[in-house]
Amino acid sequence: MNWLSGQDWQAVALSLKVAGWATALSLPPGIFVAYALARWRFAGRSIVNGLVHLPLILPPVVTGYLLLIGFAPNGPIGGALAKIGLTLAFTWKGAALAAGVMAFPLMVRAIRLAIEAVDPKLEEAAATLGASRAWVFATVTLPLIAPGVLAGAITAYAKAMGEFGATITFVSNIPGQTQTLPLAIYSQLQVPGGEADAARLVVISVTLALGALLVSEWLARRIAARIAGRG
């Protein structure tokens, strides 16, 4: 295909990579936090809940700025990470972190709803049959919340693909490094005569988003049917 420049393709590939890592890495903590919020009564539960939802209600620029303060090489967390050779600021890994943080509340909400829909009585029944809590989770809870986990992951992926404000604040807009699809569209729009390029990127963006949505709906239907015993 020659109707997209190499730089545009780079942005598409980078976006897929960033969103993929953001989703994959936030999934385990996302399930854990969702489970804790849905099932456990602990001190500071509402504080955890608030922290999880913070990226949803803060201006993305603020989230990006906070990430920058925390994860810059001379920041408190960034300094520690730099010692083990992990630099986040102004790298694609930082873009993945920003996307993951922004997508986290959406993921947790979807998974938490799914967990709350699982009857705890089933988990009790599994315990009386001899299953430990971890085994109950793996063999009863997790299979039953699979559609919710999938929905959460897809929503998070879509959010990560579209993340703009926190990303540009935290890792800037470096072509080939941190310039994801939305940042590339934004950059094209800043250049005189870049509208055509921007439009092509928009078409790709819409196609990817719609494709993900259709695939997720198909998967969710299949999983739900399997759980209900019709598959």
Add this chain to the structure above:
Amino acid sequence: MLEISLRHRLSGFTLDLALSAPSGVTALFGPSGAGKTTVVNAVAGLLRPEQGRIAVGGEVLLDTGANICLPPHKRRIGYVFQDARLFPHLSVRANLLYGRRFAPVSRDGAEFDRVVAMLGLEALLERRPAALSGGEKSRVALGRALLCAPRMLLMDEPLAALDAARKEEILPYFERLRDEVQLPILYVSHAPAEVARLATSVALIEAGHLRGFGPAREVLSDPGLAPSLGMREAGAVISGQVAGQEADGLARIETAGGPVLLPYPTGQPGQALRLRIHAGDVTLARGRPEGLSALNILPARITQIRPAEAPSVYVQLALGPERLLARLTTRSVAALGLTEGMECHAIIKAMSVASEDVLGR
């Protein structure tokens, strides 16, 4: 042997009871909300009582004094829930096998085949719970609990959600379970018919307290406890043996109190069975009545007279070693001058003993 002593505040009252259940089926009987489910949940470990001690076969599962409380998955107690609670995402086979990996013994297929055959589950193994009827779900839930090699079984109104026909379908399986599997069973129920049919011991629970506890036939024929069983439901159980069928089609049952005739076939001669006689179906006469249509007239001795809600009275009768319960009015008792120790006759219409009151041995 199951030893339970519990103290736990519930909304409205405090559960406070202690009992030692022997092997066989111990029915926890009482009205809804009496605390029966709390007891079984405490035994299963799903509820931690404020104070208590629970031991099965000498092994302590809970002792709040010694700060021992085994989690449910370490107790090895099979629990059959009222709502079955089958795992919807697993086939019947996978549901049945769920507890097997944790069972310390019998991981071979023989035990599985035996339980499947006993409960008649062969044709259901590949189905999902959503495709099962209520009765089938109960059977699978029972099989699943059995296959985790439990020390004992808890059954919390496993039939309550089923209609009469489904109950009749399941009860024979429960009877087989009681007779074939040597496990103590704690069976929660508020249906006297089920209790009469299944229980070897009965614990009568009201508002968190034990009102009566003992062998089933003693509790069911106790005139002091009869009001708690319910006006329509109170009735004793007597044992007998099928003697044969008479020329006119009546079945003859020999009991320790004399022969009892029933209007339908009850089994092969020699077969042991039990008859549940509703207290309201028993009439008393001081002399042997003449010119009466009722077929069963058994000599009896009055052992106890207990007033119940006016104007009714429960009278316990001894028919040899058997006990029968009759519900009369205070006026009849006064008119006949009935007193404890008096000889009389118990009259039972053959037609009044319904076929569901003929119980297995």
